Amino acid sequence: MRLSLLLPALSLLAASCSTRPSSSGVAGCWTQPIPGQPGQVQGMQLLPDGRARSINMHTLLYMGWQLDGNRLTLTGKSTGNGNSSLFTTTSTIDSLSKTTLILNTDGNRETYTRTPVPPDTASR
Numbered sequence: 001m002r003l004s005l006l007l008p009a010l011s012l013l014a015a016s017c018s019t020r021p022s023s024s025g026v027a028g029c030w031t032q033p034i035p036g037q038p039g040q041v042q043g044m045q046l047l048p049d050g051r052a053r054s055i056n057m058h059t060l061l062y063m064g065w066q067l068d069g070n071r072l073t074l075t076g077k078s079t080g081n082g083n084s085s086l087f088t089t090t091s092t093i094d095s096l097s098k099t100t101l102i103l104n105t106d107g108n109r110e111t112y113t114r115t116p117v118p119p120d121t122a123s124r
Contacts, residue, residue, distance in 0.1 A: 020069055020070055021067060021069075021070055021072075023048070023067050024048070026046055026072065026093070026101070027046050027047065027048045028045070028046060028114050029044075029045045029115045029116065029117050030043045030044055030045075030101050030112035030113070030114060030115070031043035031055055031056075031112060032110060032111060032112050032113065034056065041055065041056060041115070042054075042055055042057050043055045043056070043112055043115075044112075045062075045117065046065050050064055050065060050066060051063070051064055051065075052064050052065045052074060052075075054076070058079075059079045059080040060076065060079075061077045061078075063075050063076045070092055070093045071091070071092055072090070072091050072092075073088060073089070073090045074089045074090075074091075075087065075088050075089075089105060091104060091105040092105075094109060098114065099113060099114050100112070100113060100114070101113075
């Protein structure tokens with residue numbers, strides 16, 4: 001009978017101890033494979049001061065990022081098709097570890113891997 005009381009208590013304790021993503025945990029370079037281009041990656045560099053840079057995406061230029069709980073907001077400028085427009089995208093962080101970031105943007109889940117800064121592919 002005591003076990004039946006202990007299990008719900010442990011579940012509540014585990015839920016209350018769950019950690020939210022932190023800015024220091026999210027900051028870094030996050031990349032994913034470019035579809036149809038074996039060996040090539042694209043992604044973003046999230047700098048600790050809130051600035052952001054695109055990696056291997058020359059028409060989608062990230063400028064900044066902000067973390068609010070488990071919501072990551074990226075701002076930037078899209079320069080595709082000869083037009084230029086500012087954008088803001090907010091994603092839910094479904095999972096974050098030292099090596100993996102899974103973002104959910106309007107039901108579309110994307111997995112990123114933490115990588116060292118690739119100086120030759122970062123857009124400025």
